[in-house]
Structures are given as structure tokens and as C-alpha cells.
Amino acid sequence: MHGDAATIRKILTEHGDTWAVVGLSNNRSRAAYGVAEVLQRFGKRVVPVHPKAETVHGEQGYASLAAIPFPVDVVDVFVNSHLAGPVADEAVAAGASAVWFQLGVIDETAYERSRAAGLDMVMDRCPAIEIPRLG
Numbered sequence: 001m002h003g004d005a006a007t008i009r010k011i012l013t014e015h016g017d018t019w020a021v022v023g024l025s026n027n028r029s030r031a032a033y034g035v036a037e038v039l040q041r042f043g044k045r046v047v048p049v050h051p052k053a054e055t056v057h058g059e060q061g062y063a064s065l066a067a068i069p070f071p072v073d074v075v076d077v078f079v080n081s082h083l084a085g086p087v088a089d090e091a092v093a094a095g096a097s098a099v100w101f102q103l104g105v106i107d108e109t110a111y112e113r114s115r116a117a118g119l120d121m122v123m124d125r126c127p128a129i130e131i132p133r134l135g
Helices: 005-014 031-041 081-094 108-116 127-134
Strands: 018-022 045-049 074-077 098-101 120-122
Touching: 005 098, 005 120, 005 127, 018 031, 018 081, 031 045, 031 127, 074 081, 081 098, 081 108, 098 108, 108 120
Parallel strands: 018 045, 018 074, 074 098, 098 120
Antiparallel strands: none
């Protein structure tokens, strides 16, 4: 299982409140838009990461994780599975403490690499579903 309850709780409550959301744009029909809104309601700072570098939900966007000029705690990944591994590697390089692959985003080798680098990781889960369950 790539999202045990203890790891989910740890990421959502102990890893800090700055979340880089890779794939977040102003497209309201995309899941990333709604999930980012939920994260903000629960006190997370959401940093959009998208090639367009749009401001979303009041936060300045950046074209890549490397372009963010401040530390991020968690990297939330909304890209296709075949693109997710490099994003996980960028999260390690950026000094994030955790990576979260969204529902349907699965890359077993990226999961293993991230864990081996010392990051907590959840795969194929959604924080907007999990965070209200914390109580």
C-alpha cells in the first residue's frame, strides 16, 4: 500500500504547510484546481507549478519546482504517471520532505527512489479526500 494512514496523517499534519501543486492552473475543470482550494481551506499555502506560471487562488505560480524561490514542504503531483517520476526527483532536489501522487498517478520506481531519499510519500490518493478525515 502506498498511502498508509500513518504516513497520510504525518504528511498532512507534520510536514509543514507549504504545498507545491504541480499541474495547477486556472482551469477550473481540472481536479488540481478544486484540490488546491480544499488544501487552502485547511490552512495550507498552495504554490502553483505549471508551465504557464499563472497566479491561482491568490498565489503566484512558477514554471517549475526549481523556480520557486522559497522552500516547499510537500510536492503534490497532478501529472500523468509517465511524467511523475521526474517530478518526484525534482522534489528530492528541491529539499521537500514529502511527495504526494494524486489519484491515478502511479510510478513504483519513483516511489522507491523518493522513499530511499528519505521523503515520505503517498501514491494514488487525494489529500482533499484524506484531510477532512483527520477530524
